[in-house]
Amino acid sequence: MKRFIAITALTSALATGAFAASEAQTDLINTYAPDVDVSALSEQQLNDAFSVANSGESDTLKRSTIESIAMTERAPSTFSAEQLAQIEAYLPSETVMMMTGEQRADALAMINSGMDDTELRGLLNAMGENMVPGLTPAEISRVETIAPEADLTVLSAEQVSRLRALIYTDESDGQIKGRVLDIVS
Structure with missing residues (x-):
């Protein structure tokens, strides 16, 4: 029983320390770039943003650099x-x-x-x-009907053009589903 309590106490102490560090990172990053959603950053982005926040650069440069880091790898x-x-x-x-x-x-x-x-x-x-304009709500609805699992949150101009061309063909939904998924993947 004593071992169980000791392990539980040790685990709690370690978990609290890890959470505090994460909270400290979030606070520091948001001090310079309040619009950045730190929880959405990858581990690499988080480390890079934290390094910038700790650097000796100006606050303006820290903000723009952190925002750029947050935008990389995914829009x-x-x-x-x-x-x-x-x-x-x-x-x-x-x-x-x-x-x-x-x-x-x-x-x-x-x-x-x-x-x-x-x-x-x-x-x-x-x-x-x-x-190239993004998909209209009607076009989004059409693509979601054909391939509900398609991720339409971030599309390049080329993907929008290809999807638009594809959904206006005379082919059946079943025939174009695979091609829609290829475009958005």
Whole structure:
């Protein structure tokens, strides 16, 4: 019984320490980048963001770097109002609403990179001109009917174009399901 109590106490102490470290990391990262969802970061992203937060760089640079780290490897499916407003400072809101998650993430990465404002505007305007609008709600519904397991949260412009071309064919749902899943995987 004494061993059981000792093991339980030791386990509790170790678990509490691990939780406190995670909470400390979250607090420090959110001090510089409050919009970053630390719980959604991979272990590597978390370590990188924590290292940046502990660095001697300026607060502005820490924020932009942490946000860039959070955006790498995956584009978020949702964006905060502040993030959308950052993009809308350079592009019309109609254009921003048609952007895919990947395009929005790319735009935010450019905005937070610290590049010259004139160069940034040029790049973002070019991005807006070459942009393929995201799937409409009706198109999303159609794809979900064909392949309910398809992940449509983050699609590239090429994937949107390919899906759009595929769902408007005369083929049956069963015939195109496999190709839909290939496109979104």
